Amino acid sequence: MSDSFDDIPFFDEEPAPRKAPAPPPAGNGGLGIAARAMAARDQRRAPDYLSGLNPEQREAVETLDGPVLVLAGAGTGKTRVLTTRIAHILATGRAFPSQILAVTFTNKAAREMKERIGVLVGGAVEGMPWLGTFHSIGVRLLRRHAELAGLRSDFTILDTDDVVRLIKQLIQAEGLDDKRWPARQFAGMIDTWKNKGLLPADIPEGDARAFANGKGRELYAAYQARLKTLNACDFGDLLLHPIAIFRQNPDILKDYHGRFRYILVDEYQDTNTAQYMWLRLLAQRPKGTPQNVCCVGDDDQSIYGWRGAEVDNILRFEKDFPGARVIKLERNYRSTEHILGAAGHLIAHNEGRLGKTLFTDRTDPEDEKVIVHAAWDSEEEARAIGEEIERLQRGDAGGRKHALNDMAILVRASFQMREFEDRFVTLGLNYRVIGGPRFYERLEIRDAMAYFRLVCQPADDLAFERIVNTPKRGLGDTTVRYLHDYARARDIPMLAASAEIVETDELKPKARKALFDVVQSFRNWQQQLEATPHTELAEQILEESGYTDMWKADKSAEAPGRLENLKELVRSMEAFESMRGFLEHVSLVMDAETNENLDAVSIMTLHSAKGLEFDTVFLPGWEEGLFPHQRALDEGGRSGLEEERRLAYVGITRAKHRCHIWFVSNRRIHGLWQSTMPSRFLDELPQAHVDVAVAESNYGGYGGGRGGYGQSRFDKADPFANSYSTPGWKRAQANKTDATRDNWGTRSGHAVERIGYGESGPRGRTIDGELVAKSVADKPSQFSVGDRVFHVKFGNGNISAVEGNKLTIDFDRAGQKRVLEGFVERV
DNA sequence: ATAGGACGGGTTTTT
DNA sequence: CCCGTCCTAT
Numbered sequence: 001m002s003d004s005f006d007d008i009p010f011f012d013e014e015p016a017p018r019k020a021p022a023p024p025p026a027g028n029g030g031l032g033i034a035a036r037a038m039a040a041r042d043q044r045r046a047p048d049y050l051s052g053l054n055p056e057q058r059e060a061v062e063t064l065d066g067p068v069l070v071l072a073g074a075g076t077g078k079t080r081v082l083t084t085r086i087a088h089i090l091a092t093g094r095a096f097p098s099q100i101l102a103v104t105f106t107n108k109a110a111r112e113m114k115e116r117i118g119v120l121v122g123g124a125v126e127g128m129p130w131l132g133t134f135h136s137i138g139v140r141l142l143r144r145h146a147e148l149a150g151l152r153s154d155f156t157i158l159d160t161d162d163v164v165r166l167i168k169q170l171i172q173a174e175g176l177d178d179k180r181w182p183a184r185q186f187a188g189m190i191d192t193w194k195n196k197g198l199l200p201a202d203i204p205e206g207d208a209r210a211f212a213n214g215k216g217r218e219l220y221a222a223y224q225a226r227l228k229t230l231n232a233c234d235f236g237d238l239l240l241h242p243i244a245i246f247r248q249n250p251d252i253l254k255d256y257h258g259r260f261r262y263i264l265v266d267e268y269q270d271t272n273t274a275q276y277m278w279l280r281l282l283a284q285r286p287k288g289t290p291q292n293v294c295c296v297g298d299d300d301q302s303i304y305g306w307r308g309a310e311v312d313n314i315l316r317f318e319k320d321f322p323g324a325r326v327i328k329l330e331r332n333y334r335s336t337e338h339i340l341g342a343a344g345h346l347i348a349h350n351e352g353r354l355g356k357t358l359f360t361d362r363t364d365p366e367d368e369k370v371i372v373h374a375a376w377d378s379e380e381e382a383r384a385i386g387e388e389i390e391r392l393q394r395g396d397a398g399g400r401k402h403a404l405n406d407m408a409i410l411v412r413a414s415f416q417m418r419e420f421e422d423r424f425v426t427l428g429l430n431y432r433v434i435g436g437p438r439f440y441e442r443l444e445i446r447d448a449m450a451y452f453r454l455v456c457q458p459a460d461d462l463a464f465e466r467i468v469n470t471p472k473r474g475l476g477d478t479t480v481r482y483l484h485d486y487a488r489a490r491d492i493p494m495l496a497a498s499a500e501i502v503e504t505d506e507l508k509p510k511a512r513k514a515l516f517d518v519v520q521s522f523r524n525w526q527q528q529l530e531a532t533p534h535t536e537l538a539e540q541i542l543e544e545s546g547y548t549d550m551w552k553a554d555k556s557a558e559a560p561g562r563l564e565n566l567k568e569l570v571r572s573m574e575a576f577e578s579m580r581g582f583l584e585h586v587s588l589v590m591d592a593e594t595n596e597n598l599d600a601v602s603i604m605t606l607h608s609a610k611g612l613e614f615d616t617v618f619l620p621g622w623e624e625g626l627f628p629h630q631r632a633l634d635e636g637g638r639s640g641l642e643e644e645r646r647l648a649y650v651g652i653t654r655a656k657h658r659c660h661i662w663f664v665s666n667r668r669i670h671g672l673w674q675s676t677m678p679s680r681f682l683d684e685l686p687q688a689h690v691d692v693a694v695a696e697s698n699y700g701g702y703g704g705g706r707g708g709y710g711q712s713r714f715d716k717a718d719p720f721a722n723s724y725s726t727p728g729w730k731r732a733q734a735n736k737t738d739a740t741r742d743n744w745g746t747r748s749g750h751a752v753e754r755i756g757y758g759e760s761g762p763r764g765r766t767i768d769g770e771l772v773a774k775s776v777a778d779k780p781s782q783f784s785v786g787d788r789v790f791h792v793k794f795g796n797g798n799i800s801a802v803e804g805n806k807l808t809i810d811f812d813r814a815g816q817k818r819v820l821e822g823f824v825e826r827v
Numbered sequence: 828a829t830a831g832g833a834c835g836g837g838t839t840t841t842t
Numbered sequence: 843c844c845c846g847t848c849c850t851a852t
Contacts, residue, residue, distance in 0.1 A: 135842065304841090413838050605838085608840080629839080647839080668843075669843095
């Protein structure tokens with residue numbers, strides 16, 4: 001993104017496009033004769049960038065007039081189509097870069113697109129100013145018209161953390177119990193409303209009553225009012241304000257209609273209602289005016305319904321844009337026929353899809369089918385996958401050697417990651433974890449950012465409150481509350497209030513002096529904002545505020561890492577022209593770099609795997625309750641199940657050559673062992689493309705298809721040749737105390753890259769297993785210590801502890817386990 | 828001010 | 843079980 005929001009001329013000063021629009025495409029079905037002739041003519045002198053496209057891709061690229069919906073299945077060259085289409089628009093002189101609006105969901109996608117267009121078009125074309133995420137484009141629009149939303153153009157963008165703190169204040173100000181009404185929850189509600197495009201007046205009565213003793217609506221309105229006085233926005237506002245501005249100012253909207261000759265949207269299946277409203281305002285034109293909108297998406301990969309995405313948007317595209325051309329990309333360039341066959345058969349169980357079937361020409365008898373494996377428990381699952389990874393890495397059995405970078409483990413829920421980490425640490429296998437909190441979410445980074453924000457934006461009270469007593473200056477709660485009240489009463493920012501208060505003798509001398517110093521410092525830094533280079537100023541701020549000293553004095557293990565992160569923060573500012581430009585970047589771009597030089601297995605959730613591909617993919621945890629997730633079923637019903645199925649589809653289609661699916665019979669949930677059923681999705685895989693692994697262990701076995709998951713096949717199992725060993729997690733922690741800037745330690749030849757995760761490592765989470773536990777919890781246990789019991793999976797053992805309905809049992813063969821008493825019987 | 832204990836909550840995540 | 847948050851006791 002650009003550093004400044006003033007570099008884009010608002011009105012077109014460029015000449016009109018050089019070429020007359022091409023004649024409308026012939027017929028609805030195949031190409032007419034004239035069109036074919038023209039296509040043939042074009043083929044002869046087809047520009048380089050068009051060669052190598054298949055007919056459908058080419059149609060998607062070359063159908064420039066009128067609405068187009070491209071249904072691009074996984075691995076069908078979606079990004080290629082989008083970028084080539086833009087290159088084509090530019091190369092044919094249909095529009096200038098600044099006349100193309102291209103929207104993506106993530107910064108990564110936007111970046112990638114920019115790079116690829118650059119390659120296609122050559123360096124001649126300046127970066128496209130209106131290519132970006134919904135939010136970054138929203139910021140750009142809002143900066144231009146801020147006053148129409150009651151803001152100044154230098155408004156701040158609050159992140160989730162700020163929002164929660166602000167709401168908490170509001171809840172307290174209402175005299176409500178902030179424990180009974182958690183701010184985080186209300187922030188979530190506001191987010192949901194905003195995703196739906198709802199302002200306080202629009203929210204359903206039921207929603208309004210559900211929170212804060214029925215004060216939900218008032219609280220939402222108060223929140224919006226407070227944002228306005230803070231000259232701030234949350235993420236939702238970046239869409240909602242422009243929508244309101246467009247609706248209330250038809251002339252402004254009309255200007256944008258004139259500006260944006262071509263509109264492109266990536267991942268259309270992920271748009272939420274607000275984004276849809278925004279897009280329709282910009283794309284729908286009066287009758288007779290060209291509506292050159294092209295949306296690309298895949299209804300089968302819609303996996304964000306839970307955060308407001310509406311698959312309906314893609315399903316009703318043709319209604320919204322009558323006469324739309326719908327182009328399906330079904331030729332897959334990524335995966336083997338077995339992988340496509342398995343994925344296609346699975347997803348066919350969903351109703352209400354537009355219906356695509358991926359195919360490939362490549363057939364290779366050597367290609368391995370999708371393999372389903374059974375394991376006793378999650379520990380064995382991790383062990384077996386680890387072994388398979390090492391086997392592929394060594395390349396024995398005549399196979400070639402595989403890089404760890406080509407392998408990924410995709411899990412449904414992040415708590416599953418831990419077991420793999422433990423195992424890989426023990427094996428000394430390099431891995432990287434993708435997901436979790438980011439660089440910019442770290443404590444020290446957020447503190448430093450608060451200083452910078454307050455310098456650039458003195459009205460940023462949230463930043464003020466964050467750092468006024470960091471490092472400790474003796475300005476505790478009492479003082480801050482006083483400042484807060486004083487500022488609110490006079491309707492001025494807290495920093496300005498402080499400047500007034502230090503002139504009085506309202507505060508005790510000690511506090512007064514401390515606050516005076518703060519006020520002086522900020523005055524000083526603000527004065528230097530224009531003159532001093534921003535990286536220098538940043539360093540100066542961190543030094544003079546005592547913030548770096550605070551961490552230098554800290555003897556804890558993380559302190560050196562935090563200092564290193566601060567240095568990195570300042571270093572990363574160099575790429576920007578000003579401190580303001582940097583702040584804007586950070587508020588919208590939260591992603592972390594990966595270290596590509598490191599050869600490591602990737603571990604991530606299925607959600608974060610969307611859009612990626614790997615030679616070999618491992619999909620563990622295909623069990624009822626985990627995948628499909630119980631909560632998705634409980635809360636989402638049928639559509640919840642279908643979204644889970646799409647997630648499974650996404651998982652399988654990430655694989656180029658090898659896809660290994662696993663399920664276990666026992667998983668530890670809330671620390672208790674529970675027996676689990678294989679996922680229904682396993683039954684939905686086609687026999688023709690799937691093999692069932694045998695002899696992974698002597699008790700595994702898939703049971704041969706439908707209905708084959710009897711418990712009896714586990715009876716003679718002896719899964720505990722290795723007793724439960726202490727996880728290597730602690731060692732992992734120790735190993736990477738020096739992991740700082742990039743979060744990867746390299747001791748003992750073992751590298752762990754933690755993309756996103758902060759110093760705390762992965763958090764243990766677990767799935768819902770409460771029902772079983774609660775149903776019997778009130779009865780006193782019928783078992784007591786010393787009882788000899790039998791467990792259908794663990795065999796015989798002696799009870800060593802009883803706690804409600806939870807028993808700790810020393811099994812003869814399985815070692816010590818904690819199980820619910822319902823699973824054992826007295827011998 | 829900070830450690831330590833009680834307490835709650837535990838799917839997925841971007842901007 | 844395992845973690846983060848909040849309140850209490852030093």
